[in-house]
Amino acid sequence: MTDTNKKEMPKAYDPKTTEERLYKFWEENGWFTPKIDANRNPYVIIMPPPNVTGALHQGHAMFVGVEDALVRWRRMNGDSVLWLPGSDHAGISAETVLEKQVRKEFKKSKNEIGREAFLKRMWQWMDEYRDVIVNQLRVLGASCDWTRKCFTMDEGPQRAVRTIFKKMYDEGLIYQAERIVNWCPGSQTVVSDLEVNMIEEEGFLWHIRYPVKDAPERYVIVATTRPETMLGDTAVAVHPEDERYKDLHGKMLMLPLMNREIPIVADEGVDKEFGTGAVKVTPGHDPLDFEIGQRHNLPVITIMNLDATINENGGQYQGLERFAARKQVVKNLEEQGYLVKTEPYRHSVPYSEKADVPIEPLVRMQWWLKIQPLSEPALQAALDGRVKFVPERFTKVYTQWLENIHDWNISRQLFWGHRIPVWYCGNCGKQTCTANDSLKACEHCSSDKVTQDADVLDTWFSSGLWTFSTLGWPDQTEDLAYFYPGAVMETGYDIIFFWVARMIMLGIYAMGEPPFHTVYLHGLVRDEKGEKMSKSKGNTIDPLETIDKYGSDALRFTLLTSSTPGVDTKLSFSRIVDSRNFANKIWNATRFITMNLEAEMPPVQDEDLQLTPGMPLADRWVISRYSLLAQDVNRLMETYQLGEAGRLIYDFLWSEFCDWYIESCKIRLSSGNPEEKLAVQKVLVGVLERSLRLLHPFMPFVTEELWQNLPHFGEALIIAEWPAALEKDADSVRSFEELQEVIRAVRNAKVEAKVESKRVPAIVLTKPEELALFESEKDTLVRLAGIDAANLQIVDQLPIAPSQAMALVTVAATVYLPLSGLLDLEQERSRLSKEIEDARRETEKSLAMLSNSNFVDRAPAPVVEKEREKLAAAQERAIKLQERLNSLL
C-alpha cells in the first residue's frame, strides 16, 4: 500500500500529536505480539520488571531505549520477537510503603491489623497501582507484548515459586538453620547480605577493663565500638601466640556490670596487632563472635528484642533502646572505673538498605538455599562463554562473586510475598512441603491440624525464576518450548548479584540451560552534576516531562548515543535538545522531498538504486555512502555498539544526505526535465526511506511517521524489512569528495576575502583526466560554491593565470577567483605563504615516515600506500602554491 496522500506536512515535527497515535496503531495491529513460528528465529528479551512502588525514572527510559532498539532491529530482521513486560511485587519496599498507609488509615500497625487484613489492603492497592508504572512504558514507545504481561504475584509465577521450592526442599537444597543473620529492626525482618550497606561513620572505640577472677589486680582491656553488646559477652578471645596473654588461657574474667564469669579463649581469628589484642566475644550479636563461639562452644546470649530494645537478658538495661543502652552502659562503666579510655574512631556500620537503620545481627532460625550446587554450573556457563557479558569486564565481577558465594537466606518475616510452602503439623510436629497453594492434611500423620510457615520468600527468589515463570513453567507450554532460552538480558550493572546471577543459577537449575546468552549492562543515569538521581535529593529529571517537551524519540536517542555500556552517564539537557532538533531535521528533509514528489510515485526498489554508468555522480556517491552506513550499522548492532550505530546514522542523514545530497538535488529538481527529475526523486526517496529503516530502532516514532509519508512497501515501518546494503563505488566516492573539497575551498575563500556578492567568477584549472568530472558537475559547483555560471571556466591549461585572483589549491584542481579590486595582494601572499608552510610540514612528516625503512617494511601495504599518496599530494600542493606565490611577487 502506498500512501499518496499529499497534504502538506507541518513545518516542525510535533511528537505530541504523533507518538500516542502511532503507539496505538502498532499495538492494535498486534505487531508487538510474536507468532510462534518454527521457520523463524525466536528472539526474546524478558524485561526487568519495574517495582510496583517505584516512579518512572530515567533508568527505565534507558532500558527501554536499549531493549526496544534491539527488539525492533531483530523484528525487522524477521525474527519472532518476544519482549515480555511485567512488574515485581517488591516485597519489602511495598510492605514498607503500605505499612505507613495502614498506620494512617487504621491508626494501627500491620501486626495489629494482622496478616489477612493487611494483605487484603495490599491487593486493593496493587489492583489500583500495579499497572501504573508498566503502562508508563508505553509513553516511551516500548514495543513489548502486553498480551503476555506478567506480575510476580500472579497465579502462574506463584505456582512456579512453590514448585521449585518443593523440588529444592525434596532434594535437600533448601533447609532450616539457626544462624546469625542480618536483622533489620526497622522492617522487622531478616535481610540478605546484599541488602546491607556498609556506611562509614564517626564513632568511638571504647576501651574497657575486664578484671581477672581471683586476681583482681590483673585485668584484660578490650576495645569495642558497641559497648552495649557486652551485656551478652560470653568470653574474651586472644590470639594463641600472643605472649601477653599466654598465661591467662582458660582463666576466667569477671564481666563488668553483669557480674558474670566469662572465660578467656585462644582463637586464631584474633589480630594481635589490633588494639590490645583482646576481643570481647558476643556470639549473639556479632557474626565474627558467633563463629568464635561456635569454635569454642560458647553459649549464645541474645540481649535484644526484635525491635532492638534490650530484653530480659540485659539486666538493669532491659527496656532501653539499643543506643540509649549504649549511653547508659558507658556511663556506668565510667562510674565504676572500668572505662579506660574513649577514642574517636571512624568505622563502617552495616545499614539496612530499605529501612535505613543499622542492622542488628541476631541468631535466628531461617530458611536457606544451599548455593554451591547452583553456583557451580552458573559459574561454568560464564567461563565457557555460554553466557557473555557486555561489557566483557563484568564477567569477572560475576565470577568472583559466585566463587565466594554463601548460602542464600531466602526467608523474610513479611506478609507481602510468596509464602513459604511448608506446613507444620500440630499433631506429629513434622513438616510437609507442597507445591499446592494449600494443605489439607499432614502427609505424615494425616492430621488436619496444620499451619503454614509464617515467612515469605525473598523477592529476588521469584525474580530469579522470571525468565521461565513468565513463560508458563512448570507447565510445558508452547511458549516455554519456543521462547526459552531467551537471547539478551538487559539491565543495570547494579543488580548483577541480586538478579542476573540468580536468574542464571535458577534458570540452569530448572531448565538445564542458561536463560540467555548475553547480559547487556547499561550504566546508571545520573543528573547533570553526576549525582545519582533520587527523589529525596530532588534532582530527578522526570522522563514523562522530558517526553512531553521533546518527545520520546529525543530522550531515547540521547540516552543511547551519549552513553556507552556499563559506564554511568550524566543526562545532558543540551543533548536532548539536539536529538529533538535531529528529529526535526529529518522531518523537514522528508517534507522537502515529499513536496517535490509526483502523486503516484511507486516505492523504490533495490534495483532502482543500481549504480549505472549514466547516473550522476551525486547519486552514485550517496548510494555508496548509504551502503557503507548500512554495513557499519549491521556490524555495530551485532556487537551491541548501539550508540555508535546511532551516531553514524545521525551523521549520515544530517551531514551527508541533507547538507550535500539534498542540496545538490535542488538543481535537478527544478530543471524541469521530467526524466531527470524522476531519477533524482527515486534516489532521494530510496535512500531516505532506507535510512529511516536503519534509524527506526533508535527513533521509532518520527521514523514511522515519516516513512508513512514516503512511498514504501508494507503496512508499517515497525514490521518493514531491515534494509540491505546496496552497491558501492569507491571511485564515485573519491570524485565526489574532490568536488566537495573544491566547493569548501571556494566557500572558505569568499568568507576570508569578505566577498559580498553571492556569485563569484571562477576559473577551475584541472588535469585533463579530471576535466570531464568538473564539466559534468558544473551545476553542482555553481550552486553549492556560489559561482557565477556565466563566469565559470573549466580548463585543463591556463597560459596566463590571472594576477588579481585568489588561488585555491586542492587535490583535483586549482581554482582562481578573479576578484579584481577586492583582493588585497599583500594578504593573498601571506595566505599563500601560510599554506605553503602547512604543506611543507605535512611533506616533511610523511617523508620522515617513508624514509624509515622499519615503517616501510613492517607497516601493512595499504598504510604505506596511503602515506605515499599523502606525500605526493602535499608535495604537489606545495609546488603549486609556491609557483603561485612567485607569480605574485
Add this chain to the structure above:
RNA sequence: GGGCAGUUAGCUCAGUUGGUAGAGCGCCACGCUUACACCGUGGAUGUCACAGGUUCGAGUCCUGUACUGCCCACCA
C-alpha cells in the same frame, strides 16, 4: 584490605581488531538559497591526567603514579 572504572576541545561526552583525534552545546564571523533559525555557510580551540615501556607507529596494549567515583570484604 582486594577489585573495577573514569581522567580526551570552555562544557557534556563519543572514539573494540594500535595507523596519527571527533560530535553536540558554547564561542567568533557571515547568511532568509524549493525543507528546516529546532536552520545554513565558514572559523577558532586539544602535550588525549602524569611517568616509563612494547611497537615502524599508542587516546587505543603493558607497568607504575596521582586525583575522582563505584563494587566487594567478619578487623573488634
